Amino acid sequence: MTRSTLSIVCSTALLAAFAAPAAARPDTAAQDNDTADASAQAVKANPFTATEVARFNEPWAMTFLPNGRLLVTEKRGVLKVLTIGGTAQTITGVPAVAYGGQGGFGDVVLHPQYATNGLVYISYAEKGSVSGTAGATVARAKLTLTSSGGSLSNLQVLWRQPKLSGSNHYGHRLAFGPDRKLWITSSERQKFDPAQDLNSPLGKVIRLNDDGTVPTDNPFYSRGGVAATVWSYGHRNLLGIAFDAQSKLWIHEMGPKGGDELNLIERGSNYGWPLVSQGDHYDGTPIPRHSTRPDLNAPEAWWNPVIAPAGFVIYSGTRFPAWNGSGLIGGLASQALVRVRFNGNTAAEAERYPMGKRIREVEQGPNGDVWLLEDGANARLLRLTPI
Numbered sequence: 001m002t003r004s005t006l007s008i009v010c011s012t013a014l015l016a017a018f019a020a021p022a023a024a025r026p027d028t029a030a031q032d033n034d035t036a037d038a039s040a041q042a043v044k045a046n047p048f049t050a051t052e053v054a055r056f057n058e059p060w061a062m063t064f065l066p067n068g069r070l071l072v073t074e075k076r077g078v079l080k081v082l083t084i085g086g087t088a089q090t091i092t093g094v095p096a097v098a099y100g101g102q103g104g105f106g107d108v109v110l111h112p113q114y115a116t117n118g119l120v121y122i123s124y125a126e127k128g129s130v131s132g133t134a135g136a137t138v139a140r141a142k143l144t145l146t147s148s149g150g151s152l153s154n155l156q157v158l159w160r161q162p163k164l165s166g167s168n169h170y171g172h173r174l175a176f177g178p179d180r181k182l183w184i185t186s187s188e189r190q191k192f193d194p195a196q197d198l199n200s201p202l203g204k205v206i207r208l209n210d211d212g213t214v215p216t217d218n219p220f221y222s223r224g225g226v227a228a229t230v231w232s233y234g235h236r237n238l239l240g241i242a243f244d245a246q247s248k249l250w251i252h253e254m255g256p257k258g259g260d261e262l263n264l265i266e267r268g269s270n271y272g273w274p275l276v277s278q279g280d281h282y283d284g285t286p287i288p289r290h291s292t293r294p295d296l297n298a299p300e301a302w303w304n305p306v307i308a309p310a311g312f313v314i315y316s317g318t319r320f321p322a323w324n325g326s327g328l329i330g331g332l333a334s335q336a337l338v339r340v341r342f343n344g345n346t347a348a349e350a351e352r353y354p355m356g357k358r359i360r361e362v363e364q365g366p367n368g369d370v371w372l373l374e375d376g377a378n379a380r381l382l383r384l385t386p387i
Helices: 225-229
Strands: 048-056 059-064 070-074 078-082 088-092 105-110 119-127 133-146 149-160 171-176 182-186 204-208 230-233 237-243 249-254 260-264 301-303 309-314 327-331 336-343 346-354 359-364 370-374 379-386
Touching: 048 078, 048 370, 059 105, 059 359, 059 370, 059 379, 070 105, 078 105, 078 149, 105 171, 119 149, 119 171, 133 171, 133 182, 149 204, 171 237, 182 237, 182 249, 204 225, 225 230, 237 327, 249 309, 301 346, 309 370, 327 359, 327 370, 336 359
Parallel strands: 088 149, 237 309, 309 359
Antiparallel strands: 048 379, 059 070, 070 078, 078 088, 105 119, 119 133, 133 149, 171 182, 182 204, 204 230, 237 249, 249 260, 260 301, 309 327, 327 336, 336 346, 359 370, 370 379
16 A cells, blocks of 8 residues: 655635635535635636536536437436537436435446447435435446437446435445446445445445446455455545546545545555544544554545535546646535646645535536536536636
C-alpha cells in the first residue's frame, strides 16, 4: 500500500464566496448533517454561459445515449429520456424504490457495448422485508426506446447491500472502467465500523464483471464471499466516480463535519474511515487525522469547510481546452462547480464557479459541452457552453 499525498485545498485565493446556513445539509437538505460554511474569497467571472434546457423533479443522475438523447433518473423512481430541444418522456419498467432521505432512484450508466446489446445499469435504494429498512441495489435491464418514451425489460439484480435501518449514505454510483468491469461505490449507511470489515459491503469500492460475477483478479478474491468483491475499503459516503486518461480511478466522498475527500483508488487499500478523517463527528468529538496513521491511504485533496461533492466527470473534450484532463465536481452545500487539477497522482482544487444552486450531477456532452443537474424539485438541466 502506498500513502497518498495530502493536498489541503481549502482557504486559498482560488476559492469563491459561498454562503450556506449553518444548519444546511449538503446531500439531502433535511436529512444529512454534512454542513458547509462560507468561504469569503474573490469571485472570478465564470468562463461559460449556462443555458436552461429542461426541468426535472429531484434528478440524481444522467447519461447520454449514442444518439445524443439523455437519460435522467429522478429520486422518486422515474427514468426519463430527453431529446435535446424537445420534451422529456418516461421510461417504464423501473423497479420500486425506497424513497426518503438520500434513498431513491440513483445512477444510470450504459454497458460498454450498449450500441449492440441495449443494456443499461441502474442503482436504487430497495426496501427490506422489515419495516424501515433498505439497501442499495444494482441491476441491469434491456432499454427499448419508442416514440412515446420507452421501457426497461428483463431486469436482473446483480448486487445488493444488506437491508438496514436509516435512509442515508447509500452511495451506489456506477462506472464501467477501461477494463470493462462494473465499479460500484457502496457507502457505509452511517454505520461507521462496517467500513473496516471486509465481510461487509458497506464503505467499499466494489468491482464486478458486467454480469455480476466476481473477477478473479480482485485483491481479496481468495477470501471468498463479500470480500472477494471488494477493491478498496475504509470509505464513508462516495458520491462521485471517474477514470482519468491514464485509467486511474478517482472517487470523492463526503466527510463528516468537515473533511470531504478526493481519493486516488489503489488496489486493496484502506482509506481509513472511521479510524481517521480530516473532519470530526457532528457532536464535535475529534477524529484522529490521517497524519496519525501513515499505514492508511490519505486523500489527495480534501475540503474543510466542505463542498458537499456530488457528481463527477474528468473532462476530455475540446470545447473547454483549459479544462482538459481536469475533474469537474458538483457542489451541493457549496452551490458550485468545482474544478480539480491533477498532476500525476496528486490533485488540488484549481477553480470554483458559483452556480447559485445545489449541483447534483455533472456530465460531459457528446460535443464537449458540460451539463449540470441542479438538486431538488423543479431542478434545471443546464448546458454550459464556452464564452
